Amino acid sequence: MNAPAAPLEVARFRTLLAERLGLDFDEHKLTTLAKVLDSCSGGDRQRILADLAGTAPADSLLSRLATELTVTETYFFRSGDQLRAFGELALPERQQLRGRAEVLSAGCASGEEPFSLAMMARSCGRDSCLSLHAFDANPAMLARAARARYSTWSLRELPDDWRPWLQPDGEQFQLAQEIRRAVRFEQRNLALDDPAFWQPGRFDIVFCRNVLMYFTPQQSQAAVARIARALAPGGYLFLGHAETLRGLSNDFRLCHSHGTFYYQRSAGGEQAMPALPAAAQPMPVLRPATPPEPLWAEQIERASRRIDALASSARAAPPCTPATPDLQMAMASLHQERFGQVLEHIGKLPPQHAADPDVLLLKAVTQAQSGTVARARETCAALLGRDALHAGAHYVLALCEEMDGELAAALDHYQGAAYLAPGFAMARLQAGRLLRRLGQPEAARRELALAAQMLEGEDAARLLLFGGGFPRAALLSLCLAELATMGAAS
Ligand SMILES: C[S@@+](CC[C@H](N)C(=O)[O-])C[C@H]1O[C@@H](n2cnc3c(N)ncnc32)[C@H](O)[C@@H]1O
Structure with missing residues (x-):
């Protein structure tokens, strides 16, 4: 042996x-x-x-x-909200624009995902002028897709009106020929560049769900760059619901409709768009101006450490020779809600610091808190121009929308911030409050319960930046009071 x-x-x-x-x-x-x-x-x-x-x-x-070695879990109608966004919005838009649509399922496993896309296209009357490609690196999965016989487990989320496409055959279900014929499968490795396949602008819509989560960060970045290249400007990218492009690419805008998030390929030369669209419309958020920034969570941690140190030193005697005197004083002023002074300090920063994301975020927070909404929006646009998927910028935009009475748009941005930074307690709390006001108590309860959990461990500096001047205990009480109100109402 x-x-x-x-x-x-x-x-x-x-x-x-x-x-x-x-x-x-x-x-x-x-x-x-x-x-x-x-x-x-x-x-x-x-x-x-x-x-x-x-x-x-x-x-x-x-x-x-x-x-x-691959994980191959999949099923029909997985994340149905994304399939609806595909059938009702992305597909018609692309077909109208280009006369037809090229759709790719990258990492299709045993076929349930691309076959669901084919069913959705047919249900929406969008199955002509459509090409559906699918690939996977695992040949055993492709052999299953070719057989197109599925267990009840694969059908667990299948809508009733789609059932006729899967006829019982012994213990399994056989997929109808009309759906099988709609998808072209091949064996292909997403980690391998193949310029003949990833031709510029070839695809209109790409689904790459629950694949990149198993990739190294470098390979994820390379795969997303490949997909970005092959997507036509304005084309759509759908990731798994727990995956984001944060830190991977600046070539996309975040979109929100049908209760789900997805991305749209930015068009070259386009201006940054600061606001998420109202529900049911994809919303441009930004455009790439610089190479991808580090993950927002990392950024905020770094900023937090910096701000924390600054805030505590500001409470003590002012240092004689501070390393970053202007930002220190700006943070101390924010702590004391002297918003004019914060902006004055920021305005005196040397030009090379003026566009630093930490500085832009502090400026946007200050402008929003002092009620200068239009300026806060402009600063957020600048911040999003540097980092297309900046959760803090979305949070501040949500504050702006809320102050302007645009509650649906505010909710989109709070939810966008929470999606981009899953541990962001204040984004959850604000989303919960708004959902309650908008008459969605179940969703509100979910967000508020998450916020209450997250607030316990939320970083002190993050609370200082986003907590609107309230200490942790007050925010937690607010959260619990909101929950209690709903408990009493139901
Ligand atoms: C968890 S499944 C996801 C299936 C489907 N996209 C979904 O969300 O239901 C991940 C699939 O990615 C495939 N995969 C992993 N690495 C790959 C690679 N380098 N190239 C192509 N496919 C790959 C696996 O074989 C597996 O079938």
């Missing part, structure tokens, strides 16, 4: 898997990787590692690894 794989061999295997298939495996998966390396190599691990490291690894090896 061969000796088990050495840790260095497994580490090399892990690196090569990330390079070749994009897949990211954490420390807990090392035992699995060692087993797969052994089973694929037939005892000659060095040969497999050398093949993977070579210029053109064998397709059969990559197929086998994809079969062994």
